[in-house]
Amino acid sequence: xxxxxxxxxxxxxxxxxxxxxxxxxxxxxxxxxxxxxxxxxxxxxxxxxxxxxxxxxxxxxxxxxxxxxxxxxxxxxxxxxxxxxxxxxxxxxxxxxxxxxxxxxxxxxxxxxxxxxxxxxxxxxxxxxxxxxxxxxxxxxxxxxxxxxxxxxxxxxxxxxxxxxxxxxxxxxxxxxxxxxxxxxxxxxxxxxxxxxxxxxxxxxxxxxxxxxxxxxxxxxxxxxxxxxxxxxxxxxxxxxxxxxxxxxxxxxxxxxxxxxxxxxxxxxxxxxxxxxxxxxxxxxxxxxxxxxxxxxxxxxxxxxxxxxxxxxxxxxxxxxxxxxxxxxx
Numbered sequence: 513x514x515x516x517x518x519x520x521x522x523x524x525x526x527x528x529x530x531x532x533x534x535x536x537x538x539x540x541x542x543x544x545x546x547x548x549x550x551x552x553x554x555x556x557x558x559x560x561x562x563x564x565x566x567x568x569x570x571x572x573x574x575x576x577x578x579x580x581x582x583x584x585x586x587x588x589x590x591x592x593x594x595x596x597x598x599x600x601x602x603x604x605x606x607x608x609x610x611x612x613x614x615x616x617x618x619x620x621x622x623x624x625x626x627x628x629x630x631x632x633x634x635x636x637x638x639x640x641x642x643x644x645x646x647x648x649x650x651x652x653x654x655x656x657x658x659x660x661x662x663x664x665x666x667x668x669x670x671x672x673x674x675x676x677x678x679x680x681x682x683x684x685x686x687x688x689x690x691x692x693x694x695x696x697x698x699x700x701x702x703x704x705x706x707x708x709x710x711x712x713x714x715x716x717x718x719x720x721x722x723x724x725x726x727x728x729x730x731x732x733x734x735x736x737x738x739x740x741x742x743x744x745x746x747x748x749x750x751x752x753x754x755x756x757x758x759x760x761x762x763x764x765x766x767x768x769x770x771x772x773x774x775x776x777x778x779x780x781x782x783x784x785x786x787x788x789x790x791x792x793x794x795x796x797x798x799x800x801x802x803x804x805x806x807x808x809x810x811x812x813x814x815x816x817x818x819x820x821x822x823x824x825x826x827x828x829x830x831x832x833x834x835x836x837x838x839x840x841x842x
Contacts, residue, residue, distance in 0.1 A: 540671040551660065562630055594636070597647075640671045642655070724800045
């Protein structure tokens with residue numbers, strides 16, 4: 513009898529943990545040009561697993577003030593919605609993280625595991641400083657900043673003041689709370705990502721998406737806002753048309769293993785995995801795929817081969833129409 517009760521209780525615990533398990537996302541925007549120092553952070557994107565506490569934080573900078581040289585990252589995060597202001601679990605200090613970069617880059621990745629995050633959930637708020645919600649217990653004041661070492665220039669404060677808070681969401685449910693792909697040399701990977709979610713890889717003028725397993729892309733459910741032109745979608749050597757925010761694309765047949773998006777204008781930072789969110793659908797609940805940037809307005813070699821001369825002519829017509837240049841309809 514007691515063995516049966518114990519087994520039922522164990523099953524209930526496992527079920528409750530599996531139901532609660534989620535990948536959570538949040539992001540902060542920081543105005544470009546607000547830093548008096550050499551580094552200017554413009555955005556912070558974060559994903560974390562609220563069971564394991566594993567997190568990935570991506571900091572983006574402006575191209576004119578990139579991450580370079582010897583500097584320190586202090587990212588302090590306070591969750592006021594846990595019913596307690598105790599530092600554990602409400603306060604996550606990602607502090608004293610030092611870098612010494614000889615090559616400029618516009619994206620910085622922080623990874624780790626922290627048990628506090630196992631109690632943070634979607635719908636709760638998080639702040640980068642003490643102005644929005646005050647201080648956690650035992651802390652007199654806190655903020656988040658990037659400091660040039662040895663403190664030879666003004667700090668760049670990250671999302672400072674009363675506006676320095678956001679609401680956490682389930683990763684992938686909105687463009688501001690996307691699933692962040694894993695950074696690989698020359699491309700990005702989305703590993704076991706859910707169908708119907710917003711995926712945010714790096715982007716430039718265009719992007720090629722390629723499945724890594726047996727799944728298929730069945731459609732694009734929505735496109736991001738903030739770009740001057742519509743996006744051209746190419747799949748299986750066929751130009752499917754031009755699309756924009758609020759529109760969707762259904763791939764022919766049962767789906768496709770790869771597709772390309774062209775015409776991202778203005779082109780975004782090709783090293784920033786949080787610059788071009790896209791909402792994708794698969795023929796399976798989850799899928800893994802790679803994303804490779806097309807960094808110039810000219811079609812990539814694979815695109816040229818797959819489209820042929822007719823496709824090239826259509827791309828050129830699309831570019832000229834988007835730029836307001838004369839074009840022939842013949």
